[in-house]
Amino acid sequence: MALPPLRRLDDLLASAVARHLKVAVVMAGEPNTLEALRLAHEHGLAEGLLIGNGSQIRSMAEAVGLPPPAFSVIDEEDPRRATLLAGQAVARGEAHLIMKGRISTGALMAGLLQPEAAFRTGRRLSHVAVIESPGQDRWLAVTDGAVHIAPDLSQKVEILQNAVDLVQRLGAEEPRVAVLAALEQVNPEMPATLDAAALAKMGERGRFGPALVDGPLAADVALSREAAEVKHVRGPVAGEAQVLVAPCIETANVLIKGLQYFAGARWGGLVVGGRVPVVVASRADRRDTRLYSLALGCRVV
Amino acid sequence: MALPPLRRLDDLLASAVARHLKVAVVMAGEPNTLEALRLAHEHGLAEGLLIGNGSQIRSMAEAVGLPPPAFSVIDEEDPRRATLLAGQAVARGEAHLIMKGRISTGALMAGLLQPEAAFRTGRRLSHVAVIESPGQDRWLAVTDGAVHIAPDLSQKVEILQNAVDLVQRLGAEEPRVAVLAALEQVNPEMPATLDAAALAKMGERGRFGPALVDGPLAADVALSREAAEVKHVRGPVAGEAQVLVAPCIETANVLIKGLQYFAGARWGGLVVGGRVPVVVASRADRRDTRLYSLALGCRVV
Numbered sequence: 351m352a353l354p355p356l357r358r359l360d361d362l363l364a365s366a367v368a369r370h371l372k373v374a375v376v377m378a379g380e381p382n383t384l385e386a387l388r389l390a391h392e393h394g395l396a397e398g399l400l401i402g403n404g405s406q407i408r409s410m411a412e413a414v415g416l417p418p419p420a421f422s423v424i425d426e427e428d429p430r431r432a433t434l435l436a437g438q439a440v441a442r443g444e445a446h447l448i449m450k451g452r453i454s455t456g457a458l459m460a461g462l463l464q465p466e467a468a469f470r471t472g473r474r475l476s477h478v479a480v481i482e483s484p485g486q487d488r489w490l491a492v493t494d495g496a497v498h499i500a501p502d503l504s505q506k507v508e509i510l511q512n513a514v515d516l517v518q519r520l521g522a523e524e525p526r527v528a529v530l531a532a533l534e535q536v537n538p539e540m541p542a543t544l545d546a547a548a549l550a551k552m553g554e555r556g557r558f559g560p561a562l563v564d565g566p567l568a569a570d571v572a573l574s575r576e577a578a579e580v581k582h583v584r585g586p587v588a589g590e591a592q593v594l595v596a597p598c599i600e601t602a603n604v605l606i607k608g609l610q611y612f613a614g615a616r617w618g619g620l621v622v623g624g625r626v627p628v629v630v631a632s633r634a635d636r637r638d639t640r641l642y643s644l645a646l647g648c649r650v651v
Numbered sequence: 652m653a654l655p656p657l658r659r660l661d662d663l664l665a666s667a668v669a670r671h672l673k674v675a676v677v678m679a680g681e682p683n684t685l686e687a688l689r690l691a692h693e694h695g696l697a698e699g700l701l702i703g704n705g706s707q708i709r710s711m712a713e714a715v716g717l718p719p720p721a722f723s724v725i726d727e728e729d730p731r732r733a734t735l736l737a738g739q740a741v742a743r744g745e746a747h748l749i750m751k752g753r754i755s756t757g758a759l760m761a762g763l764l765q766p767e768a769a770f771r772t773g774r775r776l777s778h779v780a781v782i783e784s785p786g787q788d789r790w791l792a793v794t795d796g797a798v799h800i801a802p803d804l805s806q807k808v809e810i811l812q813n814a815v816d817l818v819q820r821l822g823a824e825e826p827r828v829a830v831l832a833a834l835e836q837v838n839p840e841m842p843a844t845l846d847a848a849a850l851a852k853m854g855e856r857g858r859f860g861p862a863l864v865d866g867p868l869a870a871d872v873a874l875s876r877e878a879a880e881v882k883h884v885r886g887p888v889a890g891e892a893q894v895l896v897a898p899c900i901e902t903a904n905v906l907i908k909g910l911q912y913f914a915g916a917r918w919g920g921l922v923v924g925g926r927v928p929v930v931v932a933s934r935a936d937r938r939d940t941r942l943y944s945l946a947l948g949c950r951v952v
Binding site: 481483484485486490495496499530531532533539540542568569570571573574576577578580581594596597598599600601603604605607608609610611612613614615633634 | 782784785786787791796797800831832833834840841843869870871872874875877878879881882895897898899900901902904905906907908909910911912913914915916934935
C-alpha cells in the first residue's frame with residue numbers, strides 16, 4: 351500500500367504507518383532506548399527484539415513501562431555477538447530495523463559490516479537526518495552528519511544516492527537535491543564547490559535517476575526562492591531543496607544540532623545503505639529524536 | 652559611556668546606541684544598500700558618506716527616501732579608487748564604518764588591504780555573524796562563514812580572537828567560546844578536533860585573555876546544558892557558548908543561512924580585524940540583515 355507523501359514529521363507517527371514492525375535492539379539494556387521503544391509501541395509502530403543481558407533488559411523494560419507483549423529477549427551480553435545476532439535476525443526476516451542500545455556507533459557499524467552479520471548490500475552506509483523547524487511547512491533531509499568525516503567525490507556519490515532513495519520512500523518522486531557550499535561560484539580554491547559541480551553534472555546525466563541535483567549552492571539559495579532570484583540562480587532545486595548534501599561531517603552535524611538546540615527543530619535520523627536502516631540516536635539525543643528516528647525507519651523499510 | 656550587555660538584536664536599534672556615526676559606503680549606487688542606510692538613519696544610528704556616481708546616488712537616495720541631510724556624496728566611479736577614499740576617510744576620522752555597495756566583497760577587501768587605504772592593523776580580517784532565533788533568549792556569534800575558506804590553526808587563532816574582541820564589545824566580559832566539531836573526542840582522523848583541542852589549550856594558557864575556550868565540542872554540547880550533562884562534558888563553555896568557531900567556511904555559512912531560511916533567525920554580520928568594521932551584506936541578504944549589520948557596526952566601533 352503506497353503511503354501519501356510525508357508532509358510533517360508527526361505524520362510518521364500517524365496510524366497510516368502502523369505496521370508493527372520488529373526492531374532488533376543491540377545491547378538493549380539502556381533506559382532511553384527502551385523508553386523510545388515504549389513510545390514507538392504506543393504509536394503502534396514497532397515491537398522489540400531486545401538483545402543483551404536478559405534480566406537487566408526485563409527489569410529496565412518494566413521500569414520504563416514497556417509491556418511484555420511488546421518485546422522478546424535474546425540473552426547475549428557480548429556486544430559483538432549481540433550485533434551479529436541482530437544482523438542475522440534481519441537476514442531471517444525476524445526483524446525489520448536495527449537500533450543501537452548501549453554500544454558505540456563505531457562498534458555497532460563495525461559488527462554489522464562483518465560478513466557473518468549478512469548486513470552488507472554492496473552499498474556504502476551513510477547517515478541521513480530528516481528535520482523540521484517550528485513554523486516551517488516542509489522537512490529537509492540532511493546528509494551526512496554522522497558517518498563520513500570528509501567524504502571524497504565517490505563517497506559523496508553514494509551518500510547522495512542513499513539520501514535520494516530515502517526521500518523517495520517519503521514520497522518525493524523527483525527529489526530536489528542541493529549540494530551545499532558557501533556560495534554558488536565554482537571556485538578552484540574551494541574543493542566543496544568542485545565536488546558539487548561534478549555531482550550536479552552527474553545528476554544531469556542521469557546518475558541519480560529521477561533526482562534533480564544542483565550545486566554548488568549556498569544554503570540561502572537552496573532554501574529560499576527569494577534569495578535564488580536575487581542571485582539569479584535558476585533551476586528546479588534553487589529555493590526548493592528537499593535534500594542538503596553537506597561537504598563534510600561538521601557542516602551537516604552543526605546544521606542539525608544548531609537547528610535543534612538554537613531553533614527548536616525536531617528530527618529523526620537513520621544510517622542507510624545496509625540491508626535495513628539502523629537507528630543510532632546518541633546518548634544526548636532527546637526522546638523525540640529517538641522516536642522520530644524509529645518512526646522514520648518504520649516508514650522506509 | 653559603557654552600554655549594557657547586548658541581550659537582543661533589537662537592542663542594537665534602541666536609542667542607547669544612537670551615536671550618529673558616519674558610514675563610508677563604497678560604490679553606494681545600490682538601492683538595497685541605500686535603503687538599509689535609510690533605516691539606520693531613522694533609528695538614529697548613522698549617516699552616510701556615499702562614494703560612487705554622485706548623480707546616480709542622489710536619485711537613488713531620493714527614490715528610497717533617504718533625506719539629503721542624512722548623507723554627503725563623494726563622486727568617484729572607479730571601484731578601486733572609491734575603496735581607497737573610504738579607507739582614507741576612516742583614517743582621517745571622517746567615517747567610522749565601511750559598508751559595501753555595488754562592489755564584490757573580494758574587490759572591496761583587496762582594495763582595503765592596499766597600503767594606501769590605511770586600513771590594515773596587522774590583524775587578520777575575518778567575518779563574525781551575531782544571530783538570534785525566534786523563541787531563544789540569547790544570541791550567538793558564529794565565525795567565519797564568509798572570509799576564510801579552510802583556515803589553518805594559526806588563522807583560527809586570529810579568527811577566534813577577532814570574535815572574542817567583538818563579543819566583549821557586546822558586553823560579554825568573559826566570552827564563552829566553543830570550537831566546533833562533530834563530537835567531543837579528539838580524533839586523529841578528524842582534523843577539526845585537533846585544531847579545537849589546540850585552541851582550547853591555548854585559551855587555558857591565557858592566549859585569548861579572559862575568554863573561556865573549549866573544544867572540540869559538537870553543537871549540541873556547545874548549546875545545551877542537558878546534552879552536555881548527558882555526555883559528561885563539563886566546564887564553563889558546555890551548554891553556554893556565546894561564540895561558535897567553525898572548522899571551515901561551509902560549516903559556519905550553512906549554519907547561519909540554515910537558521911535564517913529554515914528557522915526564521917535574524918542576524919547581522921561584520922568583517923572585523925581592520926581599522927573599523929566592514930558591513931559586507933550580500934545581494935541576497937534581507938533588509939533586516941543589512942540593518943542589523945549596520946547597527947552591530949555602530950555598536951562596536
